[in-house]
Amino acid sequence: MLITAANIYVAQTGYRRAVILEIETDAGISGIGEVGIAYGAGTQAAAAMAEEMLTRFVIGKDPSRIELIWNTIYDVSFWTKGGSAIAMAGLSGIEHALWDIKGKALGVPVYELFGGAVTDQLPVYANGWWNTCRTDDDYAAAAEATVARGYRGLKYYPLGEHDPDTVIRHPSRRRAADDIDARVYDRIAKIRERVGDRIDILLDFGGGLTSDQLARILRRIEPLNITFVEEPVDPGLPRALELISRKTSIPLAAGERHYTRYGIHPILESGAVSIVQPDICNTGGLLEGRKIAALAEIYNARVAPHNYGSALATVISAQLSACIPNFMVLECFPDFDKEPGFEPVIDNPLEPQVRDGLMPLPAGPGLGARLSDTMRASSLWARIEPEAPRESVGFG
Numbered sequence: 001m002l003i004t005a006a007n008i009y010v011a012q013t014g015y016r017r018a019v020i021l022e023i024e025t026d027a028g029i030s031g032i033g034e035v036g037i038a039y040g041a042g043t044q045a046a047a048a049m050a051e052e053m054l055t056r057f058v059i060g061k062d063p064s065r066i067e068l069i070w071n072t073i074y075d076v077s078f079w080t081k082g083g084s085a086i087a088m089a090g091l092s093g094i095e096h097a098l099w100d101i102k103g104k105a106l107g108v109p110v111y112e113l114f115g116g117a118v119t120d121q122l123p124v125y126a127n128g129w130w131n132t133c134r135t136d137d138d139y140a141a142a143a144e145a146t147v148a149r150g151y152r153g154l155k156y157y158p159l160g161e162h163d164p165d166t167v168i169r170h171p172s173r174r175r176a177a178d179d180i181d182a183r184v185y186d187r188i189a190k191i192r193e194r195v196g197d198r199i200d201i202l203l204d205f206g207g208g209l210t211s212d213q214l215a216r217i218l219r220r221i222e223p224l225n226i227t228f229v230e231e232p233v234d235p236g237l238p239r240a241l242e243l244i245s246r247k248t249s250i251p252l253a254a255g256e257r258h259y260t261r262y263g264i265h266p267i268l269e270s271g272a273v274s275i276v277q278p279d280i281c282n283t284g285g286l287l288e289g290r291k292i293a294a295l296a297e298i299y300n301a302r303v304a305p306h307n308y309g310s311a312l313a314t315v316i317s318a319q320l321s322a323c324i325p326n327f328m329v330l331e332c333f334p335d336f337d338k339e340p341g342f343e344p345v346i347d348n349p350l351e352p353q354v355r356d357g358l359m360p361l362p363a364g365p366g367l368g369a370r371l372s373d374t375m376r377a378s379s380l381w382a383r384i385e386p387e388a389p390r391e392s393v394g395f396g
C-alpha cells in the first residue's frame with residue numbers, strides 16, 4: 001500500500017479552528033488526523049507545516065511504517081526537536097492518520113493495536129460549562145446544572161477573565177488582584193457547597209502567576225478538596241513547579257504545553273506532578289502518547305490527556321485513553337456544538353454519548369470517526385498530490 005494524496009481542512013468549530021488532515025492510499029483506504037492547534041494563534045502555520053511534511057516526507061510512502069515515517073519527520077524536519085508546538089502538531093496529525101489507515105486495513109480499532117482496551121468506558125470531566133458565567137452565583141448554578149447532566153468532574157479557570165476574543169484570558173505579566181486568594185476561595189466554596197463533596201473540582205491556573213502568589217492561593221483553597229491544580233506555573237519552570245508542590249497537598253498536573261516524551265520528562269523528573277496531560281494532537285501522536293504514559297508510570301504518575309480540539313481530537317484521545325493502564329480521566333467539552341459558527345468535523349462524535357460521567361469507546365475499525373461531508377466541502381485548505389507520477393520513494 002502506498003500513500004497517494006492528502007487533503008488538509010481548516011474548519012471553524014465554534015470558537016476554535018480545527019486543522020484536520022486526510023491521507024489517501026492506492027488501496028482505497030484513507031486515514032484522518034487532527035493537527036492540534038485549534039485555539040490561540042497558529043492555525044495557518046500548523047496547516048502549512050502539515051502540508052510541507054506531507055509533501056516532502058509522506059506522499060509515496062508505505063503507510064504501515066508508522067515508526068519509520070515518524071522518526072524520519074522527527075529527525076529531518078529539524079524544528080520538531082526541542083519542543084515546537086506547530087511542528088509536533090503537524091507530525092501528530094499525520095501519525096493519527098497512519099494509525100487510522102492501519103486499523104482500517106486490519107479491521108480493528110486502533111486501541112487493539114496498542115495492547116487492547118483496559119476499560120470499557122472512559123471517565124471524563126466537563127470543561128466549558130462556565131462559558132456564560134460571570135458571577136460566583138452563575139458558576140454555582142452552572143456547576144449544579146452540569147452535574148445534573150451526569151458529569152462527575154468539573155474544570156474551570158479560577159484566575160481566568162472572560163475575553164470576547166479568546167474566550168478565557170489567563171493572567172498576564174504575572175499580575176493578579178491583591179485579594180485573588182479570597183476571590184478564588186469564594187467561588188470554589190460556592191461551587192463545592194452546591195455540588196457536594198463527591199464531585200471532582202479541577203482547576204486550571206493557566207501558568208501565569210509567581211510562586212508567592214500561588215502559595216497564598218493554594219494555602220487558602222487547600223480545605224476545598226481539589227482534585228488537581230493544572231499548570232500552576234509557566235510551563236518553562238519545572239523548578240518552580242517543584243517548589244510549589246512542596247507548599248501544597250493539592251495534586252499538581254501539567255503537560256499540555258510539553259511535546260514528546262523528551263518534553264514531558266523534566267516535569268516528571270521534578271517530582272512535582274502526579275498527573276501528566278499530554279495533548280495527543282500535538283505531543284507527537286498516539287504512539288508518542290503511549291510512550292509518555294509508560295514514562296509516567298516510572299514516576300508513579302497518571303495520565304489525563306488534554307483535549308481542546310474538535311470532536312475528532314476527542315475520538316483520537318479516547319483511542320489512546322482506552323489502552324493505557326495509568327489513565328485517569330479525559331477532558332471533555334460537551335457544549336462546543338452550541339457555540340456560534342460551530343461546524344461539525346465528524347458525523348459520530350462521542351461527546352453526546354457521555355452518560356454518568358463515562359464516555360463509550362470509539363466503535364469501528366481505525367479511529368472510528370467519519371469526517372463530515374459538509375465540512376469537507378466547505379473547509380478544504382489544500383490538496384496535496386505528487387508533482388508527477390512516481391514509484392515508491394522509499395527510505396533508502
Ligand SMILES: [Mg+2]
Binds near residue numbers: 230231256
Ligand atoms: Mg490547561
